[in-house]
Amino acid sequence: MQYRRVGSSGLKVSxxxxxxxxxxxxxxxxxxxxxxxxxxFESGINFFDTANAYNRGAGEEAIGLALxxxxxTSYVLSTKVxxxxxxxxxxxxxxxxxxxxxxxxxxxxxxxxxxxxxYCHRYDEETPTEETLRAFDxxxxxxxILYGGISEWSAAQxxxxxxxxEKYNLHKIIxxxxxxxxFERYIEDEVVPVSEQAGIGQIVFSPLAQGILTGKYKPxxxxxxxxxxxxxxxxxxxxxxxxxxxLKCVQQLNDLAxxxxxxxAQLSLAWVxxxxxxxxxxIGASKPEQIEENIRAVDVVLSQEVIEEIEQILDSVKGFAPxx
Numbered sequence: 001m002q003y004r005r006v007g008s009s010g011l012k013v014s015x016x017x018x019x020x021x022x023x024x025x026x027x028x029x030x031x032x033x034x035x036x037x038x039x040x041f042e043s044g045i046n047f048f049d050t051a052n053a054y055n056r057g058a059g060e061e062a063i064g065l066a067l068x069x070x071x072x073t074s075y076v077l078s079t080k081v082x083x084x085x086x087x088x089x090x091x092x093x094x095x096x097x098x099x100x101x102x103x104x105x106x107x108x109x110x111x112x113x114x115x116x117x118x119y120c121h122r123y124d125e126e127t128p129t130e131e132t133l134r135a136f137d138x139x140x141x142x143x144x145i146l147y148g149g150i151s152e153w154s155a156a157q158x159x160x161x162x163x164x165x166e167k168y169n170l171h172k173i174i175x176x177x178x179x180x181x182x183f184e185r186y187i188e189d190e191v192v193p194v195s196e197q198a199g200i201g202q203i204v205f206s207p208l209a210q211g212i213l214t215g216k217y218k219p220x221x222x223x224x225x226x227x228x229x230x231x232x233x234x235x236x237x238x239x240x241x242x243x244x245x246x247l248k249c250v251q252q253l254n255d256l257a258x259x260x261x262x263x264x265a266q267l268s269l270a271w272v273x274x275x276x277x278x279x280x281x282x283i284g285a286s287k288p289e290q291i292e293e294n295i296r297a298v299d300v301v302l303s304q305e306v307i308e309e310i311e312q313i314l315d316s317v318k319g320f321a322p323x324x
Contacts, residue, residue, distance in 0.1 A: 001044025002298040006279045008199030009174040011116070011147060013076050015273055015298045017047035018291070019205060019282035020059045030062055032286050037066040039288035043295050047076045049177075049203070049282050050110075051121060052102055053083035057109050064110035072112060078203075079106050080151060080177075082121030094124035094132040103144055118145040119177055123157045129164050137170040149175035149203070155190035162198040173200055175279065180204035180272060181213060182253070182310070183246065183320050192277045201279035204272060208283065212241040213268040215254040245317055252313045262300060269297035271310060 002015040018040045020033070037048070050063045060079060067075065081102045084092040092098060106115065118139065120132060136148040150161065150173055158176065165172055176195055178187045180202065187202065195202060208214055250264070257267040272281045285291045302310075 001046075001295065003046070004279045005201065006117070006147070006203065007174040007195070007201035009147060009172075009201075011076065011174065013047035013203070013280045014045045015280055016045055016269065016295050017049055017203065017280040017282045018045055019284050020048075020050040020054060020063050030065060033062045033066040035288050036285045036291060037063075037070075039291045040285075041070060041074075043291055045291070045295070046074065047078070047203075047280055049078045049205075051080035051083075051119075052085055052106050052109070053080070053121065056085065057105070060106055060109040064112065068111060076116045077110065077112065078117035078119060078149070079110065079115055080119040080121035081106070082124065082151075094120055094127045094135075096131055096135040099132065099135040099139070103139055107144065114143055115145045117147045117149050117175060119149040119151045119175070120153070121151050123150070123153050129157075129160050130168065133161060133164055133170050133173075134168070136173075140171045147171075147174045149173060149177060150200075151177040152179070153191075155194040158191065158194050158198060158200065173198070175203050176200050177203045177205060177282075179206045180278070180281075181207050181209040182268060182271060182314055183209050183212075183241070183317065188275075192275065196277050202275070202277050203280045203282065204278055205282045207272040207281040208265055208268055209241055212246065212250060213253070213264055215250060215257075215264040217242060217247060217250070243320075246320060249313060249317045253310065256306070256309060256313065260306065263293055265294055266297040266300060267302075267310075269294060270300035270302050271307070273297065274302055274307065 003012040004015055005012055018036065048063060048067065050059045052060060054060065067077070081099055082094055085102060090097050103118065107113070118136065124132065139145045140148065148171060150158065153176060161173055176191065178191060180187055192202065253267065254264045257264045260267065269281055272278060283294050
């Protein structure tokens, strides 16, 4: 396994991390979570990501139970705060009240004394950034979290956070968690340059575009039984990828991967990890063998020629925008 620093911090995470969105506590059983986390540890993965909003806390509980047998110092654990966790007016967002209460709730659900990396799950237009960052700073001082992060913040919002931290001498945000894959590349133009300047590393989610970049979905073919797209409970986002031009593009990428003696998933992950600012790519796995396949991507170095060939293939879907 390869380990990378998160931004300019001293924290090191495995280049492939294991996420739990739409996987543990929702569509899959606890048994699958335990098996996948065991395989992840055996493979050198030390980074595990969840969020309080994943099935209203069930995702955190599943991850916490699966991690219980392992030494707490042996892994890096991240979770998040922002989305509604109740029906009250203060049960959402990034107010000091919601952050402090949800951090305590996450610690209980996870069964740990501290969270390594705590994320603002989205930007809160209704709360001053200073209030949010001071709450995170206090949690770090209290030892309840070790580092702060943000998720899906714009370049302007990252700049605002960096300036606020500088002005008030607050602990620095070390990570941004955006979506990033061959089809969704908005971070390349502004977010990555601004993050590099602020010492923030990207820990990206959906590097395989909800499973589209595994090659399992074919143009004009029926959805594979048991796949995420076939699951009516969790298929909302993936369905926006299921377009003829996207699937044809995936076929071309799969042909290129075969030529390189790689799986499409390995090619796609290696492509994501080519950026120095990417600290880790979060995969979702319901079976241990998926982890075994995906981690091989860390040893793949794509030549400039291959990267250019990928760009030519992706050119046909440049205007693609998924429904969100």
